[in-house]
Amino acid sequence: MFFASDNWAGAHSAINERLMNETTRFAAAYGNSDLDRTIEARFNDIFEKEVAVFFVATGTAANSLALANFAKPGGVIFAHADAHVIEDECGAPDFFSGMRIAPVEGTAGKIDPARLKARISRFPQDAVHHGRANSISITQATEVGTIYSLDEIRAISAIAKENGLPLHMDGARFANALVKLGTTPAEMTWKSGVDALSFGGTKNGCWCAEAVIFFDPEKAKEMPFLRKRAAQLFSKSRFISAQFDAYLKDDLWLDLARHANSMADLLREGLASSNSVRLAWQTESNEVFAVLPIERMHAAHAKGAKFYDWSEPANMAQPVQEGEMLVRLVTSFATERKDVEDFLEIVQAG
Amino acid sequence: MFFASDNWAGAHSAINERLMNETTRFAAAYGNSDLDRTIEARFNDIFEKEVAVFFVATGTAANSLALANFAKPGGVIFAHADAHVIEDECGAPDFFSGMRIAPVEGTAGKIDPARLKARISRFPQDAVHHGRANSISITQATEVGTIYSLDEIRAISAIAKENGLPLHMDGARFANALVKLGTTPAEMTWKSGVDALSFGGTKNGCWCAEAVIFFDPEKAKEMPFLRKRAAQLFSKSRFISAQFDAYLKDDLWLDLARHANSMADLLREGLASSNSVRLAWQTESNEVFAVLPIERMHAAHAKGAKFYDWSEPANMAQPVQEGEMLVRLVTSFATERKDVEDFLEIVQAG
Amino acid sequence: MFFASDNWAGAHSAINERLMNETTRFAAAYGNSDLDRTIEARFNDIFEKEVAVFFVATGTAANSLALANFAKPGGVIFAHADAHVIEDECGAPDFFSGMRIAPVEGTAGKIDPARLKARISRFPQDAVHHGRANSISITQATEVGTIYSLDEIRAISAIAKENGLPLHMDGARFANALVKLGTTPAEMTWKSGVDALSFGGTKNGCWCAEAVIFFDPEKAKEMPFLRKRAAQLFSKSRFISAQFDAYLKDDLWLDLARHANSMADLLREGLASSNSVRLAWQTESNEVFAVLPIERMHAAHAKGAKFYDWSEPANMAQPVQEGEMLVRLVTSFATERKDVEDFLEIVQAG
Amino acid sequence: MFFASDNWAGAHSAINERLMNETTRFAAAYGNSDLDRTIEARFNDIFEKEVAVFFVATGTAANSLALANFAKPGGVIFAHADAHVIEDECGAPDFFSGMRIAPVEGTAGKIDPARLKARISRFPQDAVHHGRANSISITQATEVGTIYSLDEIRAISAIAKENGLPLHMDGARFANALVKLGTTPAEMTWKSGVDALSFGGTKNGCWCAEAVIFFDPEKAKEMPFLRKRAAQLFSKSRFISAQFDAYLKDDLWLDLARHANSMADLLREGLASSNSVRLAWQTESNEVFAVLPIERMHAAHAKGAKFYDWSEPANMAQPVQEGEMLVRLVTSFATERKDVEDFLEIVQAG
Structure with a gap:
């Protein structure tokens, strides 16, 4: 009767098996193997568009580097007051991005659009003393088990666009939300205005497989350096790829x-x-x-x-x-x- | 004919098998499982003393956090000019520690003690403008395939002690050096004056198993926070432990x-x-x-x-x-x- | 009719005059002149105890470095939601300390002790995920023109002591509060449990004179390095000292x-x-x-x-x-x- | 017989006088006064082009923020081994920029162009592990009393342009070099390929007047935030302006x-x-x-x-x-x- 967290579970046998097969061969390190390329392409298929994919070790790393990618000095990130990036990451997003996170309230663990708007208006782009709005982060599914509908995501992303802010989605439980909404990965993300996604596999059957996905690869040019400087570039990166290979195959995820x-x-x-x-x-x-x-x-x-x-x-x-x-x-x-x-x-x- | 790097290899079958066994059960996350505890204790046995052990995702993380643990503002780390911490980590040690690394020359990839002494003397403890000596990092085996003898390690650690500086060993290839010297883990580290060790398993048969080890646990009190803030705390930490379990068993490593x-x-x-x-x-x-x-x-x-x-x-x-x-x-x-x-x-x- | 801010005023003539006298001679740079020593000693008199004094360029620097001096990874600073450190410093305290600031509500611009207690209890010292309480910052006089009574300061400092947290006072308008309360500098600070003070002279008649004061010099050993690394060590430091000389003389301030x-x-x-x-x-x-x-x-x-x-x-x-x-x-x-x-x-x- | 340093001197009487005049009136804070605007325009005249000017407290701040303005993760700055940014700033440039400085040798305190070229070639733009070349910093006059000729500056800036790197000049003793060369401020800077200048007034008769100047204002859009987050925005900024007013008037400087x-x-x-x-x-x-x-x-x-x-x-x-x-x-x-x-x-x- 293990209900403590989904990360108390082990790993799924199909993922294990694929991992095992991969361990018997040699291949290029640091994300340069054929398998890494294959899996990156797989993400293009899943999201119906060319995306930039970066594997990292933890969900905290995915969130932190996604936000760091958009960072500017004096920037302020907006997230729900209960968000993992505020409550459970020991300040890692602040550390990696050099920015602050302003909590926004909202019922059911979801950012209230009206409050978000009001909060952003306090941080205009020329607010040298106060700081300036930089980005928005939402969690799908949320920390309290609820799910943003597509309309709710779009309400947030509309505010993001109006203010010129990138929208990040913490998808540690992306798959759980996705199947519940019965929509597509593309619809739940970039087609609804999401710019960057922390795509979590660990909680859903991998042993360690997390990725940051950018829906406009042009805007992720700094990420290879941000990731390496963050000590998040695996030498045997293909073992992450192997997990995703099985995870994504035949809709296992x-x-x-x-x-x-x-x-x-x-x-x-x-x-x-x-x-x-x-x-x-x-x-x-x-x-x-x-x-x-x-x-x-x-x-x-x-x-x-x-x-x-x-x-x-x-x-x-x-x-x-x-x-x-x-x-x-x-x-x-x-x-x-x-x-x-x-x-x-x-x-x-x- | 794969001679590009030891991290192009896969993973050893015994390690795979142990990992598989672990995946079928539930257990506490974030390093709090029974297995995590067991493996931490195993390190005590191997090093013949109570040590503090912290698993991280990469060798770069191990080095960076080991050095960050001793960091002070204005501090200067001394390492060989060819060291991985200078040449191959994209500035991660500087980023995590907030310090600088001063290169020291020496033949055969090893720090020359006389040059080290001279270099340290330029950074006295009250040198507010110049910066102050903070720590020394050596690599065992070195980047160019050589190995510090125990006497050579002790020559460095003597200088470290004289100057009140902790000594870090980058042990990405710790095992290769150890068996060549035919000595014990304790002799090659704390008995020779090493204070912190990056203990690498990945290059030697694990798929991802790196640890930072502190030989005085009292001096590693900040590490749990440093690691979490660095996004290096695995949720399914026991899968690192499982790898080390097989790796260390019956001297497989x-x-x-x-x-x-x-x-x-x-x-x-x-x-x-x-x-x-x-x-x-x-x-x-x-x-x-x-x-x-x-x-x-x-x-x-x-x-x-x-x-x-x-x-x-x-x-x-x-x-x-x-x-x-x-x-x-x-x-x-x-x-x-x-x-x-x-x-x-x-x-x-x- | 200039009521925009007290920093729209110029500088007091006695301070100007003292500054002028100082400009005609040579003296040691970087805080090592005889005058720097004299003024440091003056602060001992004013606070009736040996204190450590560090001149910096701005109030933001004073606040940021005071808090950075106590910083630990994963630490959380508590301040009133309207505090300058949150609202008006572009994230500088976060940047210099590597920590986050948790806002605490309270009427009349003052931290409510009950809410502070509740807030701190959410950040226990072993909270690796959540972060841990690190320090408390109050503003005297507050941003909204009110003043903490001695009892109110002591209520806050009692909570600080219970939780082992240093207490910082942002005294950009220290003098205005002090004369209103009709108490002594010592009473309003360390005798009421304050550990570090941003002592502002700029708003009250100097042209640029800000200092960080630590009431236990033993706990400020890192400050010389923190200040220099923050680019806040004036070469002609004695011109700050000269301003304070006139400012503090005969109770001008x-x-x-x-x-x-x-x-x-x-x-x-x-x-x-x-x-x-x-x-x-x-x-x-x-x-x-x-x-x-x-x-x-x-x-x-x-x-x-x-x-x-x-x-x-x-x-x-x-x-x-x-x-x-x-x-x-x-x-x-x-x-x-x-x-x-x-x-x-x-x-x-x- | 004061030959210890030029920052042991006081301040010039004309600068004092101008400062005094300024102290008797009220004016807008934080660089928004009429005088601040006037002086900014004066710099346009002096450099024969529209420039962006940012006053800061110290030469270390000027250097650090100039370099931070161009910073990218994993970036490497190139400077002479004896440069102030390496030897005398306690790591501030590294701290503010999040980058590293690679020392380059050269006789007479000047970067040797051939060595610079060789050094840069080790840090190509895709060098995720090693780090990538980011910028070059030269000191004019140098730390050892020599002066780059215009041709020598141009030899360095040619390398900078070839590699797409901005060129920074540490001008703590800018005026001393300028009058010796008998050239114009424009010729010694942007006309010779310099992108950013630390313009020092303190060592040459001001009591505290340092500025960062960018010759392409479009490339300095982040500076207001970088400066404020660095706690380097003076409230009574116009007192810096007043010093520069006298300093620059009738070629006093x-x-x-x-x-x-x-x-x-x-x-x-x-x-x-x-x-x-x-x-x-x-x-x-x-x-x-x-x-x-x-x-x-x-x-x-x-x-x-x-x-x-x-x-x-x-x-x-x-x-x-x-x-x-x-x-x-x-x-x-x-x-x-x-x-x-x-x-x-x-x-x-x-």
Whole structure:
């Protein structure tokens, strides 16, 4: 019953196998192998356009370097107050970009366009003292399990264009959002105005496969240097490529995300229909937030279930009561139906 | 005939297998799994002392963060003029540490102690304008295939201690040097005055396994933050641990390094005994530098041999002549005897 | 009628004169002259303790280097949401310290202790992902013309001590606050738990005289290097010293601040007693915030009065109405009574 | 007998007077006053072209921000091994630019064009591992008292243009070089291919007046933000302008430099004609390097002469002998003929 995070899962067997095959041969290092070229081209297919692809070690690196690529002195990045780039990266985006991040509020983990507009207006392009608006970062799926609709993405990107700001998407859970929306990678990104994407494979079945993707390769000319100076250029880069090779083949990545989402559906249904337990808020991806009686939480922990409690946000429709706990439950490609069922049984009992 | 670099090799089967086993289970992320703990303890055994271990993505990251850990404003790092930290890391050590690197000359790729002393004396601890000496970095084995003897390491570390400077060792090819010297990891590091080590596994049979090791854990308190801010904390960190598990088990790592070295011995012998070809200088590790008739070089390339030409250093005993080329040949755990023999046959012919 | 800012004023004649005297002689550069030593010692007297003093070029430099002096990777600085370090320094404190600033709300421009506590608790010392609390910065007098009482400073410093965080005071308008509170420099700083002070002289009659003061010299050992690397070490440093010499002599600085404050008192009284105009909120230092009919504002501008309009903060007791404008009026050592009277006459008329 | 450095001098009376006049009025802060505009226009006249001018606090700031303005990740700056940017700025240029400086050798403190070419060729524009050439910095007059002829500047700038690199000139002693060459500011800079200039006034009679000048204003669009983020934007900026106003008026700056140079001529003549003392090498500006019997050095110190000894460079035509000392003597606008004569008398005696 592992619901702590999707990065507690291992790696998918097809990805393992492909990795193994790759290990038996020699090939050029530092991203110059035939396989690296092949996979870069694969991303062109997936996004229906020529893109620039840069593999890096972690999601934090992908976010940080994507933002650093657009950096200017005195620049200000706008992101949701709960965004990973603000809350979970130890200041790496600030460090690599030399800029600051201004938090923007919004319900359900999504940037509120009106507030974004207001916030940006405080940082005009000639604001030498205050600083100037530089870029916007959104997270898809969000940190709290919700998903921006295409219209919502376009509302943000319209503001970005009006202000001449590039739009970055943190896609650590890109696949989970994509299959839920039932749209294409192109639609969810550049066709909706996204300029740069952190494309995450690690949480969805790879063991380590993260990429930064720029939809206008002309605007990513500094990236090879930014990446190398950031110590993020793998010598055996093709082992990242090999993972992506299997990940992207025959839509495996979409299948894995669908599985994770469906396991979360199962959790959502079970929790929603329970008397003792409730959903903290509605989610759509592979993250579920629930309010449990503390005693049920202990029971679940006692039986080996792994999950984290979560800080209660302001404005919860039905606040956490004395004797209750807000917890986060994350499913993954590796989550088994039986684990979900066992967990539901435990928390619903009592 | 792959002699371009040891990072052109794949990964060893035992390491692959261990990695596969690890992928089927769930475990805590970000270095908090049981396996991460086990491997950290393994390093204590190997170095015969409690050490602090930090996994990172690349050798450049290991070097940069090791040096950043000791950083002070206005600090100056001393390294050999040919060192990887100066020549091959795009300024990453400077970027992460906020310091500068002062090159020190020395024959055979090794820092000359007298020159080091003289160089350090130019940067006293109160030199606000000039900058102050901060740390020393040596490479073992060196970039040009040579190896510091224990006495040579101690000569450097004595200067480090006199000046109150920590000593870092770039051990991208640590194992190759270790087995050649026939000494212990402890002797080649902290017992000889080394304070921090970049311990490389990638070039010697892992697919991606690099660690920074501090021999006084008390002096590495900032590292968890430095690493995370550098976007170098893997979520599935245990897959690095799994590689090290197999790598370190039953001295596999030493066997792999011995194999690489012995393949280089074979190359050295063959080249030394040839009439048309000669060793550019004496090496001891898995790197061999040779002077070939250009026409032999082309012949080798034509038959599929992979290797790089190399800039001629100043002061070569027998300079490269018109019609000749200086090339670098690197062997690895995966080099096969037949490839060496075939290569020698090609370059010796004609 | 110059009320735009106190840095629109020139320099006081006594300071000019002292500067002139100093220019006719030779003396050691880079802070090593006899005069530099003398003035450093003067600061010891003023603060009743041995302090470490570092002259810098701007208030932004003073704030940035004070905070950089305590910096650690992943560190988070806490400051009021309206603080100069957040709003008006183009990210310089972030740039020099390599850290982030977390805004804390509070009425009247002052950090609310309860909110500060809550905010700090989100950044515990082992929070590798989130970041860790590093330091607190308060502004005295605040950006909105209010002043922390000694008790209020102590409430903040108590939280700082509990959490092991150094407390910085941005004293760009230190003197204005000091004379208003009628306390001593020592009481308003280290005796109330302040660890570092940006001591501003420029706004109060110098032409360029800013210093960072550390109340525990042992904790400022890195500052000489931080300052030089920040390009903030003046060669003719003694010309800063000369300004401070006159500034501090015979309590000139306190007299100048008293004058500025009294001119603001005059403004406050006049505005408070008017029918057409009102104080936006109560202030105590040399800054006054007023709500004017737009037409009165235009009239004042037309007659040559200089002042800026100001963004309306949330939660104003009596919000700005249609047809009104919120403006900031700043007095200085050089403000003349007649100018205040003329201004009042204009805005009250109509 | 103050020959320690030209920054030991005070400030010229005409500059003082102008500064005084300025202090009695109010005017807009942060470089927005009428006077700031006037002086910026004055620089257009002096350089016979529209330039972008940015005042900063120190020569180190001028150099660092000029180089930062052209910075790219992985970039490498080329400067003479003895340059101030390498030897005397505590790493500030590296810190502000995020780049490294590669030293280039050359006799008489000037970059050797052939060596420069060779050095640059090691850093091609696609050298992700090694780093890429970014810019060149020369010092006029040099650190060792020599002066680049126009032809020599053009030889360097030709290499810069060939490689697409901007050329920066550190002009801390710009005026001394200019009057010696008897050329125009335009000829010595942009007409000879210089792109950015650190224009120093402090060493030549101002108390603090340094500017960065860009000869193509289009290429300095980031500078307002770079300067503010560097904490180098003076609030009372017009007091820098006032100094430059007097400095540039009626060629005062050229007269002051001519005086300093002529005092150095006097020193050079006296030393050259002496039996006991000799010039270490030929200089042309206001710096003189001499070899004295140690006993004469002590005698001079005993009589109150101020000057520094100097590290002996490699390859001195006539090396320093046992019992001798190499010293640097710097004259300034404030040096008096009698002091030179007294000094010569002391060192020639015995």
